[in-house]
Amino acid sequence: MSLRTATVALALVAGLVALAACERQADTIDDSKVLATVNGQPITETELEQYRQLRQAREPIADKAKEREVVLKEMIDRVLLAQKAEANGLDKDPEVQALLKRVRENILVQAMIRRNLKDNPITDDELKTRFDKEVRDTHKTEYQVRHILVKDEDEARDIIKQLKGKGSFENLAKKHSIDVQSGKNGGSLGWINQGMVVPEFFEGVSRLEKGAVSSEPVKSDFGWHVIKVENTRAAKIPTFEEFMGDRQARANFQRRLQDEHVEQMVKELRASAKITTSE
Structure with a gap:
């Protein structure tokens, strides 16, 4: 799962594991095989698998045995460090407790x-249903485009003036465009299509006929x-069948809808909660 919220949580979960990778909750029963003990503290098969999954998201290793x-x-190293930290009273440090509170929250x-x-x-x-809606809302034309990107409006207007005077679009792009990658290719x-570029740019493109150059500069971020x-x-x-046959496309599409499910849950929680802020 690659939800933005989940990604943040995963990073913080990893932080908690770094502090107490194998510490068990009192009400948790784990009867899986004990793989090692560190000063009497067991590390079980279940704990190893949980930590392996967290670690793999950050630094995968192809060789499973390795x-x-x-x-x-x-x-083992993390448990030793956590035990040393507790022996030195660091688990009682206010800053550490605050961090542990945030990590628990994110778990x-x-x-x-x-x-x-x-x-x-x-x-x-x-x-x-969502696929059909997005197809209906999708712009049905693709465009072969060149552009010249500059920092200010006056310079853009001057370039348009030069183009009206029969200046070469490709040469002006190579000379003036701050989009280096396209600029060296004459702005190409x-x-x-829709979704490949920022909305303001695509709107400017979609207003133009084949062969036309914008008469007004288009502003974007x-x-x-x-x-x-x-x-x-x-x-x-x-x-829809072709789209669903692409495993990566289907997974990405499904994650988008999952994002929306989570956002809706949060929206409903906010609506029913009593929230006060000092700002």
Whole structure:
């Protein structure tokens, strides 16, 4: 799962493991095989697997036998460090306690996200409904585009003036564009469609006819664009079956809907909560 919230939680979970990788809750029963003991504290098969999954998200090891060896050694070292920290009273330090509180909070966030997604799985019908809506909302044309990106509006307007005077778009792009990658190719961005570029830029592109150059510069967060549409063609939109046949596309699409499920849960929690702030 690659939810933004989950990613943040995972990083903090790893921090907690670093402090107490194998410490058990009093009410937790773990009867899996004990792989090692560190000053009397056991490290079990279950704990190793949990830590391995966390570690793999940060630093995967292809060789499974090697991974197991590395993970167990790392867990032993972490337990030793955690025991040393407790022996020195660091677990009572206010700053450490505050960090542990935040980490515990994020572990619970991660658990709640998992529970929500388990209880409200993304169905094929939901995927189909969203796919059909996005197809309806998708711009049906692709554009072969060049652009010249500059820092200020006056410079963009001067370039447009030069183009009206028969200046070469490609040469002006090479000379003036701060988009170095496209600039060295005469401003060429190749074929683009909706979603590949920022909305302001695509809106500017979609207003132009084939062969036209923008008469007004287009502003985006990157600067000011002068745009030329060299060609157009119908966008190739896959069928739902074709789209679902692409495992990566399906996974990404499903994660987007999972994001929305989590966002909706948070929205409902906010609506029913009593929240006060000092700002």
